[in-house]
Amino acid sequence: MNFEKYYTNRAKPLQASGIREMFKLMADPAVISLAGGSPDPDLFPTEELSEIAADILKNDGKKALAYGTTDGYGPLKEELKKRAEKVDSFTSEDKIIITTGGQQGLDLAARVVVEDNEDIVVEAPSFVGTLNSLRSVRANLIGVPMDSDGMNMEKLEETLKNRKVKLIYTIPNFQNPTGITMSLEKRKKMLELAKKYDCLIMEDNPYGDLRFGGEYVPTIKSLDTEGRVIYVSSMSKILSPGLRVGYIVCRAELCDKIEIMKQVNDVHTPCLTQMIACEFLKRYNIDDYIKKACEVYGRKCRFMLDCMDKYFPDGIEWTKPEGGLFILVTCPDTIDAVKLSEIAIKEYKVAFVPSNNFATDMSAKTSSFRLNYSTMPEDKIEEGIKAVGAMLTDMLK
Numbered sequence: 001m002n003f004e005k006y007y008t009n010r011a012k013p014l015q016a017s018g019i020r021e022m023f024k025l026m027a028d029p030a031v032i033s034l035a036g037g038s039p040d041p042d043l044f045p046t047e048e049l050s051e052i053a054a055d056i057l058k059n060d061g062k063k064a065l066a067y068g069t070t071d072g073y074g075p076l077k078e079e080l081k082k083r084a085e086k087v088d089s090f091t092s093e094d095k096i097i098i099t100t101g102g103q104q105g106l107d108l109a110a111r112v113v114v115e116d117n118e119d120i121v122v123e124a125p126s127f128v129g130t131l132n133s134l135r136s137v138r139a140n141l142i143g144v145p146m147d148s149d150g151m152n153m154e155k156l157e158e159t160l161k162n163r164k165v166k167l168i169y170t171i172p173n174f175q176n177p178t179g180i181t182m183s184l185e186k187r188k189k190m191l192e193l194a195k196k197y198d199c200l201i202m203e204d205n206p207y208g209d210l211r212f213g214g215e216y217v218p219t220i221k222s223l224d225t226e227g228r229v230i231y232v233s234s235m236s237k238i239l240s241p242g243l244r245v246g247y248i249v250c251r252a253e254l255c256d257k258i259e260i261m262k263q264v265n266d267v268h269t270p271c272l273t274q275m276i277a278c279e280f281l282k283r284y285n286i287d288d289y290i291k292k293a294c295e296v297y298g299r300k301c302r303f304m305l306d307c308m309d310k311y312f313p314d315g316i317e318w319t320k321p322e323g324g325l326f327i328l329v330t331c332p333d334t335i336d337a338v339k340l341s342e343i344a345i346k347e348y349k350v351a352f353v354p355s356n357n358f359a360t361d362m363s364a365k366t367s368s369f370r371l372n373y374s375t376m377p378e379d380k381i382e383e384g385i386k387a388v389g390a391m392l393t394d395m396l397k
Contacts, residue, residue, distance in 0.1 A: 010136050028349070032384035035351040036375045037176065037325060039237050043293050045280070049240065052279045056272065068271040070263040072098025072247075076278035080247050083281075084231075087208070089222030095255035097262065100269045102206050102234030102246035107133040108261045109202055109230045109248065113167060114139050121159055121168045123151050125328075125358030125368075127176045130169055130204065141360040146175070148319075150182030153189045160197040168194060168201045172220060173208040174324025177358045177370035181322055187220045194228050206234045207324035209290045212298030214322035227251035235277055237325075238290050243273040297325065300373040300381065307382050311389030313396055318371075328355070330368040335395060337369045348387040 056064050071077070077096050084090035099105040106129070114120060116138040122131065124143030134141055142163065144155045151170060159165065168190065172182035182190075194201050203220045221231040227250070234246035248258060262268075280286070301321060308318060308329075318329045329352075331337065337354035344350050355368040373381060 010138055014132060014135055028345075030349045031345055031351055032349060032376065032380050032387070033351045034371045034373070034376065034381070034384050034388075035353045036372045038241060038375055039293065039325070040296060040374050043289070043296060044240050045284075045289060048280065048284060049276060052276050052283070053272070056275050056279065060275070064272040064275050066271060068268045068274070070097075070268050071259050072096070072269060073271060073274035073278060076245075076274045076281075077247075079278055079281040084233075084247075084249055087219075089219060089224075089231075090249060093227065093251055094249050095252040096247055096249050097255055097259055098269050098274055099232075099246040099248055099262065100266055101236060101241075101244040102204065102232050103129050103133075104262070104265070104269075105232040105234075105246050105248035106130050106202065106204060107136075108258050108265065109232065109250075110134055110137050110139070110167075112254070112257050112261050113200060113230075115166070118166045119163045121156065121165050122360065123170060123175065124360065125177055125355050126169065126360075127171060127204065128357050131358070131360065134169070143360040146178055146180055148180065150175075150180060150186045151190065153186055153193070156190065157193055160193055160199065165197065165199045167199060169204065170201065170220070171204045171207075173205055173217070174210065174321050174326070176207070176324070177326050177353070177355060178328040179319045179321030179324055179326045180328075181214065181217060184217050187217065188223060191220055191223055191228065195226065200228050200230060202230045202232065204232050206232075206237050208233070209238050210294055210297055210325070211323035212294040212301065221249065227254070230254065238286060238293065239277060239280065243277055245269065245273055245277045294323070297323070297374055300376075300378065301327070303378050304371065304373040304381050304385060307385035308389070311386045313389065313393045315396060316392060325372055325374045327371045327373065328368055329371060331392065332396070333367050335367045335392075337366045340391070340395065341369060344388065344391055348391050350384045350387040350391075352388065 076098060081090055081096055110133050114137045117140055119142055120134055120139040121142050121144055124145050142159055144159055145152050172187060174181055201220060205219060221229040231249040305320060315332050316329060318327055321327060338356055341352060341354045353370040355366040356362050356364060
């Protein structure tokens, strides 16, 4: 049976993420995956979380397994509000909603503020999850190129001047897929332009805690005095992605509408996982866990960069992140990164993600690809980078 005629106009443009499709090819245990986007599983506090979960189910199981409020478990909201006040800025005019991962926060905000065919600015390249969410609400995606210190502000203003842009989406800290951090000057400029051309900013900050180099840069949300910034973050990268606990912070009026949209979407984020996350924040100093994660990721990142210096041929460029999980590699224009990724898996037994997955036009040719250093041990990182280097040397010949 052909179901094409039953699909909505919102669903028709959606395509399967190339990243998810790659996992099928990576089923071969011999393949070294530098394609992931997950934190290191060895950092998960499994013993602490299992003890907390057991305590909750034994002593407060009825509450944990029952329906909860759509905006989230009250004690967790208070814990995250404290963290937001300390790190991300939280004012008396703001509200916080617990979401089922940061991805849901991004999606709910898009569904509340974006109409069909409205112009939305995104970084080029940008996170595939948000791009697909914006595609699902039939947004017109406009990619603005990245400089070494974030989105190009001249190109952004040119776009805002010539198009009626509703929303700017940005990942200012250790951006996915580039690893780039936006400078404070550009954060201030983006906010200034949003005011000048009357649009909103959706600031996505899942990696902000994972800084292992450079200096802290204030969030755009902390600079905002008008309520233009919708701030989304998550506990996925600092505690556990499987708990699916994220949060969204914005002005109360907008937050109320997002809460209604969430009620339609999933009623509420599971009480059990919210209570587990909350109890962890109460019992332990999460900054100690974050510090350990930063040490691990900093070491792995430096090791991968050293391996790239050693094994990659001349003519290849790459970013040097100060935190997060990703490095973006750029090859000469003669290289097709999509075909390269297929050859890499099949012939060289190593996987990475070509950048078309992070583009507004996924069919466009790309000569760049994303590497991840968080999940593999160092011996596998070196083996994988050596294989990629050998392949690139062969291709450039």
